[in-house]
Amino acid sequence: xxxxxxxxxxxxxxxxxxxxxxxxxxxxxxxxxxxxxxxxxxxxxxxxxxxxxxxxxxxxxxxxxxxxxxxxxxxxxxxxxxxxxxxxxxxxxxxxxxxxxxxxxxxxxxxxxxxxxxxxxxxxxxxxxxxxxxxxxxxxxxxxxxxxxxxxxxxxxxxxxxxxxxxxxxxxxxxxxxxxxxxxxxxxxxxxxxxxxxxxxxxxxxxxxxxxxxxxxxxxxxxxxxxxxxxxxxxxxxxxxxxxxxxxxxxxxxxxxxxxxx
Numbered sequence: 463x464x465x466x467x468x469x470x471x472x473x474x475x476x477x478x479x480x481x482x483x484x485x486x487x488x489x490x491x492x493x494x495x496x497x498x499x500x501x502x503x504x505x506x507x508x509x510x511x512x513x514x515x516x517x518x519x520x521x522x523x524x525x526x527x528x529x530x531x532x533x534x535x536x537x538x539x540x541x542x543x544x545x546x547x548x549x550x551x552x553x554x555x556x557x558x559x560x561x562x563x564x565x566x567x568x569x570x571x572x573x574x575x576x577x578x579x580x581x582x583x584x585x586x587x588x589x590x591x592x593x594x595x596x597x598x599x600x601x602x603x604x605x606x607x608x609x610x611x612x613x614x615x616x617x618x619x620x621x622x623x624x625x626x627x628x629x630x631x632x633x634x635x636x637x638x639x640x641x642x643x644x645x646x647x648x649x650x651x652x653x654x655x656x657x658x659x660x661x662x663x664x665x666x667x668x669x670x671x672x673x674x675x676x677x678x679x680x681x682x683x684x685x686x687x688x689x690x691x692x693x694x695x696x697x698x699x700x701x702x703x704x705x706x707x708x709x710x711x712x713x714x715x716x717x718x719x720x721x722x723x724x
Contacts, residue, residue: 478512479512480510480512480531481494481495481498481510482495495510504520507530511530511532512530512531520722521724522653522721522722522724524657524658524659525539525657526538526539527539527540527718527722533659534659536659536705536706537659539659539706539708539709540710540711540712541709541711543580543711543712546570549605550571550605551571551608552568552570552571552604552605552606552607553568553577553606553607554597554601554606554609554634555567555609556597556610556636557612558590558612558615559586560588561586563585563716564584564586565583565717566584566593566597567579568580568600572704574704575707576704576709577707577708578709578710579714580711580714582714583597583600584716590627590628591627594627594630595631597632597634598632601632609634609635609636610637611637611638613640614641615636616638625638655707656706657706657708658705658706658707659705661702661705676692677692
């Protein structure tokens with residue numbers, strides 16, 4: 463991967479390599495890979511698989527901008543853009559700011575219940591009429607069914623609140639986010655679920671998984687009716703073919719760079 467240094471304007475090249483790509487290192491310490499297993503999970507993944515996103519303290523260690531070795535095909539959140547059907551409902555989310563960054567994010571909801579973040583805009587130091595008017599232009603002919611704006615935009619700051627000014631310039635009615643501690647915790651757990659790319663266990667009831675050995679014993683000792691009663695305790699969840707439920711277009715650079723450093 464060629465990288466242009468922002469300070470020097472010179473090119474650098476990044477060549478990814480894993481421990482097993484170094485025959486001299488592996489010959490010097492054949493047990494090196496096994497030794498990595500005793501490290502913390504985050505450090506082990508970084509040194510063994512090159513997963514430097516899973517550092518200690520990361521809020522979203524499940525985030526995958528690229529797919530890592532040994533993980534399934536669906537372990538990926540960042541994808542190439544595609545043309546989204548016009549009829550897919552869309553959501554606009556805004557975290558406003560003046561000295562801090564103001565960030566707007568557009569997501570589309572697919573029929574299989576996935577959220578595709580397909581566009582973002584970020585402004586620093588821009589007045590509200592500027593970025594709200596740009597949002598109005600970007601929303602033109604789009605099926606925006608819900609708009610959510612940071613709850614602080616409803617605080618009294620003069621004649622009009624930020625939310626009222628936004629509605630006037632963007633020509634869309636915003637809803638307030640809930641910034642209470644309880645809502646933040648619940649929202650965080652929901653994001654984890656949307657980022658989850660591993661399927662949940664199937665056949666579970668009252669904290670117990672379906673036991674095939676036990677089922678065979680019930681059938682042998684008590685017959686088919688008893689086996690059916692045992693089976694009825696459990697339920698099969700639908701095969702989760704829409705994981706992860708959060709997908710991000712690779713053009714949304716700010717979001718992609720922000721998630722790993724949370």
